[in-house]
Amino acid sequence: MQKEKILVIGASGQIGVELTLALRKIYGNYNVIASDLREENDLLKGTGPYVPLDIMNKEMLHVQVIRQNITQIYLLAAILSATGEKNPNLAWNLNMQGLLNVLDIAKEEHLHKVYWPSSIAVFGPTSPKINCPQQTIIEPTTVYGISKYAGEFWCNYYHHRYGVDVRSLRYPGLISYKSAPGGGTTDYAIEIFQEAIEEKKYECFLAKDTYLPMMYMPDAIRGTIELMESPADKISIRTSYNISSMSFSPEQLASEIKNFIPDFSITYKPDYRQTIATTWPQSIDDSIARNDWNWKPEYDLKKMTKDMIENLSK
Secondary structure (H helix, E strand, O other): OOOOOEEEEOOOOHHHHHHHHHHHHHHOHHHEEEEEOOOOOOOOOOOOOEEEOOOOOHHHHHHHHHHOOOOEEEEOOOOOHHHHOOOHHHHHHHHHHHHHHHHHHHHHHOOOEEEOOEEHHHOOOOOOOOOEOOOOOOOOOOHHHHHHHHHHHHHHHHHHHHOOOEEOEEEOEEEOOOOOOOOOOOOHHHHHHHHHHHOOEEEEOOOOOOOEEEEEHHHHHHHHHHHHHOOHHHOOOOOOEEOOOEEEOHHHHHHHHHOOOOOOEEEEOOOHHHHHHOOOOOOEOOHHHHHHHOOOOOOOHHHHHHHHHHHHHO
16 A cells, blocks of 8 residues: 655645644654745744645646655645635636646546535525535635635546545634634634734624634544545545534624633624625535534534633733
8 A cells, every 4th residue: 555645735824734734643744745835834844844836837736746756635725715806816716727737637646635625605695594505506706705616516527537536625714823814704703812812802894793604723624634534435525515613703702702801892893804704604504524424523612712712822
């Protein structure tokens, strides 16, 4: 059996840092190659190999895959929802072409597996708001959502047409204390903790009753690895799995934070991100992920808030 050699593209990003470290624990530091356009994230320094890589340069990517004997790729490089609306063409080109480059190389080099994240941004104003199902009306209104939805079908196509074992999760908003948020609509749920600890106050860019599906990063990382390590015959969804953990509003999160920081106060000043948020579901039905590969979240709002505050206070 060939030893797995994993390439993480976008390793310095919000998910990439923690996923790279988790994969290195499982597969060994030198079997997980981190890569990014940006400089190596401080948390990754000294933990294993790092190569600068531009996902848009297919030839260079192909060279790295062959040179490093790569068997799996985790493609995390993307332009997120809020940032994407400022430069739609760039977001479409990077999110789409990057994926096609990886899928092509995976096909040619017979890679064992590819991971590519989708997002709740694929859903739009016409999707069900509560317990949004796996198969439903999907009409995204952001370039990020459009690129993710198109990407899901490219993954499905490469799996059925060429046998590429590509797997995906539709991430909700992700919350983490280790790496900075990446320009998404759910970033308030990270900023609020930092401001609560440092300033005791926060001005939120979403309205107080905006419910959105969220997940704590340790759950997202574990879910990703559990999906990737599941036997192929357990994977019934080749577009992207709904995955869920908790849903809350800024008001609810603020009141949970007040249990730890009593003098914390929040004000609301919704901006352009509010219009994006209102098009997304408030909660997600992930029963297929639970049935197929036993997905189960560990963190709820209370447990996550406690962990975030303890770690950020250090």
